[in-house]
Amino acid sequence: MYGYSGKILHIDLTERKTWVESKPEAWYKLYIGGVSMATRLCWENIEVGCDPLDPGNPICMAAGVFAGTPVAVGGKYGLASKSPLTGFIGDSLSGSWTSVALKRTGWDGIVVHGASEEWVNVFVDDDKVEFRNADHLLGMTTTETEETICEELADDQVRSATIGPAGENLARIANVSNDGRKAGRTGHGAVWGSKKLKALSLRGTHNVEVADPDTLLALAYDIQQASQGPHTQKYRILGTSSNVLNMNRLGLLPTRNYQEGVFEDAELVSGEYLHEHYKAKTIACAQCPIACEQVGHVKEGPYEGAMGHIEYESLYALAPNCGLNHFPAVIQAITNCNEFGLDTMSTGVTISWALECYERGIFTKEDFKCAKYPEGFEANFGSNEAVVTLTEMIANREGYMGDLLAEGTRRASAKVDQERGTETYQWAMNIKGLEAPGYDARTLKTFALGLAAGTRGACHNRTAAYDPDIKGQVDRFSVDETRGGLAKSTEEYAAVYDTLPLCKFIRRCFTGKADRAGAWPAIAKLINATTGWDFGYDEVDLIGERAHTIKKAFNIREGWTREDDHLPYRWQHDKMKVGPSAGYVVTDEELEYLKDIYYEAKGWTKEGLIPKEKLIALGMDDVAEEIGV
Amino acid sequence: MPTISTSKYQYITCDPNKCVGCQLCEYICSYTKTGVFNTYRSRIRTVRAHKILMTAVACRTCEDAPCVIACPRSALTQDAVTGIIHIDASRCDGCAWCIEACDFGAISINPETKLAEICDQCEDEEEGPQCVKWCPKEALELTTPDRRAQRSRRKLAIEEVLGQ
Numbered sequence: 001m002y003g004y005s006g007k008i009l010h011i012d013l014t015e016r017k018t019w020v021e022s023k024p025e026a027w028y029k030l031y032i033g034g035v036s037m038a039t040r041l042c043w044e045n046i047e048v049g050c051d052p053l054d055p056g057n058p059i060c061m062a063a064g065v066f067a068g069t070p071v072a073v074g075g076k077y078g079l080a081s082k083s084p085l086t087g088f089i090g091d092s093l094s095g096s097w098t099s100v101a102l103k104r105t106g107w108d109g110i111v112v113h114g115a116s117e118e119w120v121n122v123f124v125d126d127d128k129v130e131f132r133n134a135d136h137l138l139g140m141t142t143t144e145t146e147e148t149i150c151e152e153l154a155d156d157q158v159r160s161a162t163i164g165p166a167g168e169n170l171a172r173i174a175n176v177s178n179d180g181r182k183a184g185r186t187g188h189g190a191v192w193g194s195k196k197l198k199a200l201s202l203r204g205t206h207n208v209e210v211a212d213p214d215t216l217l218a219l220a221y222d223i224q225q226a227s228q229g230p231h232t233q234k235y236r237i238l239g240t241s242s243n244v245l246n247m248n249r250l251g252l253l254p255t256r257n258y259q260e261g262v263f264e265d266a267e268l269v270s271g272e273y274l275h276e277h278y279k280a281k282t283i284a285c286a287q288c289p290i291a292c293e294q295v296g297h298v299k300e301g302p303y304e305g306a307m308g309h310i311e312y313e314s315l316y317a318l319a320p321n322c323g324l325n326h327f328p329a330v331i332q333a334i335t336n337c338n339e340f341g342l343d344t345m346s347t348g349v350t351i352s353w354a355l356e357c358y359e360r361g362i363f364t365k366e367d368f369k370c371a372k373y374p375e376g377f378e379a380n381f382g383s384n385e386a387v388v389t390l391t392e393m394i395a396n397r398e399g400y401m402g403d404l405l406a407e408g409t410r411r412a413s414a415k416v417d418q419e420r421g422t423e424t425y426q427w428a429m430n431i432k433g434l435e436a437p438g439y440d441a442r443t444l445k446t447f448a449l450g451l452a453a454g455t456r457g458a459c460h461n462r463t464a465a466y467d468p469d470i471k472g473q474v475d476r477f478s479v480d481e482t483r484g485g486l487a488k489s490t491e492e493y494a495a496v497y498d499t500l501p502l503c504k505f506i507r508r509c510f511t512g513k514a515d516r517a518g519a520w521p522a523i524a525k526l527i528n529a530t531t532g533w534d535f536g537y538d539e540v541d542l543i544g545e546r547a548h549t550i551k552k553a554f555n556i557r558e559g560w561t562r563e564d565d566h567l568p569y570r571w572q573h574d575k576m577k578v579g580p581s582a583g584y585v586v587t588d589e590e591l592e593y594l595k596d597i598y599y600e601a602k603g604w605t606k607e608g609l610i611p612k613e614k615l616i617a618l619g620m621d622d623v624a625e626e627i628g629v
Numbered sequence: 630m631p632t633i634s635t636s637k638y639q640y641i642t643c644d645p646n647k648c649v650g651c652q653l654c655e656y657i658c659s660y661t662k663t664g665v666f667n668t669y670r671s672r673i674r675t676v677r678a679h680k681i682l683m684t685a686v687a688c689r690t691c692e693d694a695p696c697v698i699a700c701p702r703s704a705l706t707q708d709a710v711t712g713i714i715h716i717d718a719s720r721c722d723g724c725a726w727c728i729e730a731c732d733f734g735a736i737s738i739n740p741e742t743k744l745a746e747i748c749d750q751c752e753d754e755e756e757g758p759q760c761v762k763w764c765p766k767e768a769l770e771l772t773t774p775d776r777r778a779q780r781s782r783r784k785l786a787i788e789e790v791l792g793q
Contacts, residue, residue, distance in 0.1 A: 069666050070656040070763070097652075104667065143680070156677075157669070180680060205740055207665040217660060221763070224653070228765055281681035284649035287656065289765030291649035295681050307680055 002211035003065055003531040004028050008041065009107040011122060011129060013195050014055060014114030018129045023108070029533065030619050034501035035091040036547035037062035037109055038080035042089065043554050043623075045111050052084040052187075053170065053194035055115040061102065061161075061200075064501050065530055067286075068103040068208035070220045072227050073503035075099050075286025083186035084172045084194075085346070085408050085433040086457045088555040088564075090186030093461075093501050094161075095285030096178040101159040104204025116196040121149060123158075123201045134198040139165055141339035142177035149201050162199040163189045164341025166395040170194060171406035173346035173394070173435070177338070180293075180309055181285055184343045186434060186456055187408070211532030219526055223509055224289045231508035235292035239282070240312035241271030243438070247316070250470065251579030252440045254321040256381045257352035258429050258570055261440045262579035265325035274310055278327055290505055296331040303328040303388075308335035313460075316438030317348025322355060323381030332388050340395035349435035350405045350412065351390045355381050356427050362420065363401075370399040409435055426569040432457035442571050443581040444469040445479045449487045449594040452565045455551040462498070464490040467514070479590050484597030492544035496523070499547045516541065546618050553610065553620070556627045562608045565595055605629060638690035638712025639773050641673060641748060641758055647768035650675060650683030654760035654769060661751060661759045669740055672748040673760050673769075685769065687748035687760075688714060688735045696747075699730035704745070714747050721745050 006028075008021040031040040038060045047056030059081050066074025077099035083090030102110070105126050112122070119134040132152075137145050145162040159178060166174035167189030174189025175182045192198075210216050234242055247253040248266040255263040267273060271294070280297035284290065296310040308314075308331050318324065318333045337344045357363045358379040365376040368386070370393050379386040393402030404412045409428035416424050429436040434457025441448035450463025460466065465487050469476035474486065493516060497504045500523070511518025520540040527535045555564075567586055576582045599608045612628030615621070655671035663670045673687040690712035697705045697714065704720035705727055707713070723743040728736045736747050750771060751758045761769045 068656075070653055070660070100668070104669075179677070205667070205669050207667040207670075210666065213660065213664070213666070224763065224765055282649060283681065283683065284651040286651070287653055288649075288651050289653060291651065291766065297681070 001025055001028070001531070002209055004108050005106045007107060008109045008111060009124065009129070010111045010113065012113045013116040013120065013122075013197065016131055028108070030546055031550070032499045032543055032547075033062050033065045033108075034076065034078035034499040035062075035080065035093060036078070036495070036499035036543070036550060038078035039089055039091050039547070039550050039554055041109050041111050042080040042082070043550060043557075045113065046082060048557055049559075050082065052082040052087065052090075052191060055113070055195065057082045057191060057194075059112040059188075059191060059195070059197070060109065061111075062109045063103045063107070064099055065527060066500065066502065067099040069210060069216060069530065070224075070287065071216065071502075071526055071530075072220060072224050073285070073288045073290065073506045074500070075288060076501040076503065077102055078498070078501060079176060079183040079188055081188060081191040082558065083434070083456065084190045085187045085410070088432060088457070088558055088560060089455055089551045090188060090191075091456055091551060092176075092183035092185055092188055093498055094176070094178060094181050094183040095288065095503060096161070096181045097159045097286045098161045098178040098202060100286050101202035101204045103208055104206050105202055106204065106206045110200070112195065112197065112200070115194060119196045119198050121160075121199045121201060122197065123153070123203075125203045126205055137198045138168060141165075142341050143339060145199055146179065149199060153201070153203070155203065158201050158203045160199045160201040162341070163192045163197075164339060164395065166341045166406070167193040168198070169395065169397045169406065171342065171394055171397065172408045172411070173343050173350060173406065174341050175343045177341055180283075180338070182343070185345065185459060187343070189341050210530045212529040216526065216529035219522075219529060223506065223522075226509040227289050227506060229509070231512060232290045232505060235290055235505050236282070238271035238275055239292045239294040239310070241274055241294060241310055241315055243312040244270040244315055244320075245272065247439065251576070251581035252444065254316050254436070254438055254440055256323050257321060257349075257356045257427055258436065258440060258568075259356070259574070260576050260578060261442075261581040263320035266320060268325045269315060269319035269327055269330055271312070273327060278331060280307065285503070288503065290503070292505060296327075296334070298328040298331050301328055303332040306332040306335040308338045310334060311344075313438050314344035314348070317345045318351070318387060321348055321352045322387045324384060324387055325382070326384050329384035329388055333391050336388065336391040336395070340391065342391065342395055345437065346408055346435040347391060347394060349429050350394070350409050351387055352381075353409050353413065353424070353427055353429065354390065354401065354405055355379050355383075355386070357416070357424050362416065362422050362424055368399070368401050370402065408433060426573070429568045429570060430458060431566060431568060432564055434458050436568060439466050440571070440581060441567065442576065442584045442586060444476050445586060445590065445594070446474060446476070446483045446486050448567060448571065448586045448591070449483055449598055450491060452567050452591060453487060453595065453598055454491075455548070455555055458568075462491060462494055463487065464494040464504075477584060479594055481597060483594055484599075484601035487594075487598050488601045492541075492548050495544035495547040496520075496540060499543050500527075542618070546620065549610065549615070549618055549620065550623065553615070553623045553627050556609060560608075562595065565608065567591060636690045636692055636712060636774055638692075639750070639771050640690045640712070641687040641750065641760065642770050642772055642777060643685040644768045644770070645682060645684040647766045648683050648685060649766055650677055651765065653763055653765065654685055657759045657763045658748075661754070662746070672737070672746055674734065674737070685760075686733055686735055689733050690714070695730040695732070696727035696736060699726045701726060711750070711752065713749050713752060715749070716745050716747060718742070718744055
């Protein structure tokens with residue numbers, strides 16, 4: 001086999017033992033890598049029905065097909081566990097040197113079982129596994145942890161995926177971090193913390209063997225050349241932060257906890273403003289020639305020294321959505337999230353819920369007591385200090401508010417509503433427990449369906465259904481019978497990229513259009529040169545459908561029902577007052593209709609379950625046996 | 630304290646302002662020189678010294694190269710015209726004295742052969758150094774210190790006089 005070793009490494013933290021599992025080539029052809037393989041490993045290794053923070057929930061890491069080769073943007077890995085936020089599949093991706101180190105250890109995937117009694121740093125040194133005490137790493141930021149481990153092992157080429165204090169404290173919105181990039185969403189940090197796994201370090205020195213290296217190199221060169229052209233210009237110059245003004249124009253920029261879609265100070269927290277005033281450097285993920293990551297740096301004032309990775313998703317969540325217009329404070333809040341190991345999106349959206357609760361009189365100043373402010377503090381939208389302080393409190397579960405918000409919006413609002421008889425769930429912006437992304441779905445109706453049906457909750461990366469809405473391919477303000485097929489098509493399109501994985505920012509570099517027709521044949525060539533397989537358009541297309549299906553199957557086995565495909569209350573009931581999105585909601589009738597036509601397009605039952613024959617046709621016979629109907 | 634040599638020869642330089650840390654140069658070097666994808670086999674090495682400091686280092690073709698002097702088995706020789714250091718694999722025994730002698734950390738031991746390896750600017754390749762060809766940000770360049778200095782002066786002049 002080329003491109004794979006055929007071996008999965010299992011590590012049991014409870015028993016401190018390891019074993020190797022061999023997988024046949026046919027298994028790889030079905031699940032490929034990235035989120036698909038990671039989810040499949042989770043399907044095979046989880047104790048069904050377990051609490052996400054119990055030892056029965058495995059950490060499943062899957063390599064990328066192209067990691068360790070010069071194929072542009074292929075330096076990513078997939079990470080899957082049952083999500084402590086959603087109770088369903090938590091599948092994340094991270095562009096990182098961890099992916100390359102993993103590939104070169106010779107393991108196609110790593111499954112971490114059980115839970116350690118003491119804090120541990122697991123070091124996978126090619127074929128050897130070492131359990132290293134991690135007590136001295138506790139409390140360290142993600143960057144400090146990585147650097148300390150390199151020092152201890154006397155090798156800068158050791159790559160570590162780590163959790164920060166937030167993960168140690170089981171914040172459900174904590175993430176896993178590696179060389180500045182994150183497996184960001186669905187709360188992986190808490191799963192790692194529950195196992196007392198502070199860091200997973202990797203040193204891989206093996207060659208990455210591919211079937212036809214000369215062909216792969218030639219293909220990779222062409223893609224790299226194209227990646228410096230007009231199709232990635234947006235990413236290369238301003239990065240994803242260029243979306244701030246675009247979304248603001250469209251009335252889609254989440255503002256003050258999604259109460260509005262237009263932020264009056266958007267200019268001040270835009271990618272353009274960042275570029276002009278606070279950009280320190282543009283950097284790249286592993287083996288990425290595009291380089292979209294903008295590092296923001298504050299050089300003076302109360303937030304002097306803050307240096308964080310500024311993405312659109314971090315910006316919308318912590319700036320307009322929290323009412324902040326002071327860029328240095330936003331950079332500080334993002335830096336805190338980066339270093340403490342918090343998902344910027346879930347953190348920002350959870351904080352914005354708390355600010356709204358404060359403004360509506362549910363919370364008082366006293367609810368915000370902490371060491372820094374023993375009397376508590378005012379927590380209005382637009383308060384720089386409130387937002388920055390709350391990121392610290394959440395990471396440390398400090399005080400009433402830190403402990404509450406570390407649970408994410410769904411649990412926090414449920415707790416408050418139960419204790420105080422309030423209805424704050426109406427402002428809790430999540431789907432299945434995962435906080436909403438930076439595109440208001442009240443006037444993106446195809447996207448609303450994609451999010452509602454999303455297997456990991458409100459994630460813009462797993463459904464790309466905003467594309468037809470924003471491009472004007474459909475009327476984004478209304479629904480029609482095409483949306484079911486579009487939601488299916490876009491989520492499976494995204495799943496191909498998430499499975500290989502290739503960063504989606506390369507998607508226009510094959511033919512200039514972000515569609516299947518140009519990309520799939522080109523991607524098939526890359527796969528074939530790497531693996532020696534004979535993939536064509538259809539096989540590539542099936543990668544996405546299978547990836548999505550295994551995630552859905554996982555959820556069904558964990559108890560998913562049609563009611564779980566929901567939208568946040570606000571998107572269904574509260575109308576914006578200003579901007580292009582004013583006056584719209586997604587009605588119950590619309591949502592149920594959209595779900596009907598989506599399940600139908602997927603070939604599922606009206607209840608959203610998967611027929612046995614559908615699974616068998618996809619080659620997933622064992623899945624059919626367990627959850628097929 | 631050894632004196633750091635300067636070079637009249639060309640060598641591969643990296644502009645840290647342009648380098649984004651993608652490490653593609655290492656992949657290409659490894660493949661060009663050894664036929665495998667393994668950045669441990671690369672003769673150009675990327676450095677991530679800080680969140681925003683990344684660069685790459687290859688042989689700087691020092692004059693009177695300390696690595697050549699240090700080699701106890703005379704395995705290293707320097708081309709008088711190009712300044713490129715050649716390593717005679719039949720003489721090298723992997724003792725690593727050359728690595729210790731190099732102020733730039735530009736020599737490494739091949740983990741498989743256990744012998745020293747160093748950048749030869751792809752002198753056998755028609756297109757020249759492959760890392761330079763592949764660098765997506767044009768951060769890498771085959772040039773001389775003098776040429777770099779000329780460019781710095783020019784840049785300074787433009788900035789100071791024209792304010793650009």
